[in-house]
Structure formats: C-alpha cells, structure tokens
Amino acid sequence: xxxxxxxxxxxxxxxxxxxxxxxxxxxxxxxxxxxxxxxxxxxxxxxxxxxxxxxxxxxxxxxxxxxxxxxxxxxxxxxxxxxxxxxxxxxxxxxxxxxxxxxxxxxxxxxx
Numbered sequence: 001x002x003x004x005x006x007x008x009x010x011x012x013x014x015x016x017x018x019x020x021x022x023x024x025x026x027x028x029x030x031x032x033x034x035x036x037x038x039x040x041x042x043x044x045x046x047x048x049x050x051x052x053x054x055x056x057x058x059x060x061x062x063x064x065x066x067x068x069x070x071x072x073x074x075x076x077x078x079x080x081x082x083x084x085x086x087x088x089x090x091x092x093x094x095x096x097x098x099x100x101x102x103x104x105x106x107x108x109x110x111x112x
Contacts, residue, residue, distance in 0.1 A: 014047040014058070015095050021045065022062040022071075029063045048078055052087055055079060060095060071096055 021044055028037045047058050055078035063070045073095045077083045092101065 011049050011051060011091075011094060014049050015060075018045065018047055018058065018060040018095070019062075022060055026062060026064050029061060032064055051091060054083060054087060056083065056087070056091060058091060058095065 025041055025044060027033060028041055030038065042059070045059050045061055047060075049056055049058065057074075057076045057078055059074040059076070061072045063072075073092055075083065075088045075091045
C-alpha cells in the first residue's frame, strides 16, 4: 500500500501529464475541432489514480473559446457508481485549484 506522500505525488504527476496533454489537444477539442473528435481523443484525457483508498478516474479537458479557456474535470469511481463528495472536491481542487469553481452533476447510465 502506498503511503500518503507517495500517493499524492503520483496524483500530482498524473495531473501534470493530463494538463500537458490537454495543451496539445486544444486544436482538436470542441469548439476548435469537430465534436466527432471527442470519441477519438477522449482516452488521451483520462487517468486512473488511487486516492484515499478509492480508484478514481479523472477526465481533464481544456477548450479554447477565443475569449477564454474553459477547463473541466470529471471525477468518477472505477468500481463504484458513487464517490464521497469530499473525495470529488479533493480531486477537483488538486486539478483546478480552488478559485472560480462550479459544480455540475450529470447522471449517465444510472451513475453520477
């Protein structure tokens, strides 16, 4: 089992990879690229990490809307339909920081 320091360091490394990849994918993301690209490039925007005993999936996207960039992160459980809210918040704050955050919950296939 990983200790907390190693686990957080691995999470930070995965976040850095996701952020770097998102910069390269901006020209292919909607609205710069066609929406059909999303199915193709979506796997490049995902990472699976272990946080607080949960295997969590992160999906990070950065889109260029000309006058601003929109960064989004989706947090989902790898083996469970629901995650504790504090775990979702912890991961989102780790990825996006704590300023100008909005929360949107979208159910899909009976999962949130």
